[in-house]
Amino acid sequence: GDSVTQTEGQVALSEEDFLTIHCNYSASGYPTLFWYVQYPGEGPQLLFRASRDKEKGSSRGFEATYDKGTTSFHLRKASVQESDSAVYYCALSPYITGNTGKLIFGLGTTLQVQP
Amino acid sequence: ETAVFQTPNYHVTQVGNEVSFNCKQTLGHDTMYWYKQDSKKLLKIMFSYNNKQLIVNETVPRRFSPQSSDKAHLNLRIKSVEPEDSAVYLCASSPDWGRSQYFGPGTRLLVL
Numbered sequence: 408g409d410s411v412t413q414t415e416g417q418v419a420l421s422e423e424d425f426l427t428i429h430c431n432y433s434a435s436g437y438p439t440l441f442w443y444v445q446y447p448g449e450g451p452q453l454l455f456r457a458s459r460d461k462e463k464g465s466s467r468g469f470e471a472t473y474d475k476g477t478t479s480f481h482l483r484k485a486s487v488q489e490s491d492s493a494v495y496y497c498a499l500s501p502y503i504t505g506n507t508g509k510l511i512f513g514l515g516t517t518l519q520v521q522p
Numbered sequence: 523e524t525a526v527f528q529t530p531n532y533h534v535t536q537v538g539n540e541v542s543f544n545c546k547q548t549l550g551h552d553t554m555y556w557y558k559q560d561s562k563k564l565l566k567i568m569f570s571y572n573n574k575q576l577i578v579n580e581t582v583p584r585r586f587s588p589q590s591s592d593k594a595h596l597n598l599r600i601k602s603v604e605p606e607d608s609a610v611y612l613c614a615s616s617p618d619w620g621r622s623q624y625f626g627p628g629t630r631l632l633v634l
Contacts, residue, residue: 450627
C-alpha cells in the first residue's frame with residue numbers, strides 16, 4: 408500500500424541552523440504531497456503542497472521539491488528559529504480513481520530549536 | 523484563525539461508557555474527516571464523509587460511528603470505550619477529495 412517514510416524522529420538544532428527533514432514516499436502515479444506542522448495543543452496546519460514532478464512548495468521560509476525520480480519531498484529551511492519548534496509531518500494523498508481523500512501521514516519529526 | 527471547531531477539548535471517562543465528540547467547520551467545505559492521533563503522535567484516518575457518502579476505514583472498530591446532520595457537521599460517537607481509545611481525535615475538512623485538509627484543535631480522550 409501507499410506509505411510515507413520520515414527518516415528523522417527527532418531533530419535538535421540551534422537558532423540559525425540549516426534544517427533538513429527527509430521524506431520519501433511509496434505510491435503509484437502522481438500523489439499529492441504535503442507538509443504539515445503541529446504545535447502543542449493544536450491540530451496540524453498545512454505548510455504547503457505539491458502535485459507535479461519538480462514542483463516546489465514553500466511557506467514561511469520552508470520549502471520542498473517534489474522529486475518523482477527519487478520519490479522524495481524533503482523539507483528544508485535555511486535558518487531556523489526557536490518558534491519553529493514543533494512536529495512536522497509529511498503526507499500524501501493518493502492519485503487514484505475513487506480517491507477517498509484520505510491523507511497518509513509519516514510518523515512525524517519533532518523539531519526542537521534552542522535559542 | 524480557527525475555522526474547524528471541536529468540542530470538548532478534553533474528556534475523561536470510564537471503560538464501557540459512551541462518548542460523543544462534535545465537529546463543525548465554517549469553511550463551506552464538502553468533505554470532512556476524523557483522524558486518530560495516538561500517544562506517539564501517529565496520525566491515522568478513521569472516516570471520510572462527502573455528500574452523504576461515508577467511507578469507513580476497515581481498521582476502525584465497530585464501536586466507532588460518525589454522525590452527520592449536514593455537510594458542516596461531523597460528529598464521532600464511541601459506543602463502549604476501551605483503554606486503547608485514549609488518544610487525540612482530530613476533525614478536518616477539505617473543499618473536495620484529495621485537496622488540502624484543514625484541521626481542528628482536537629479532542630483529547632482519556633479512558634480510565
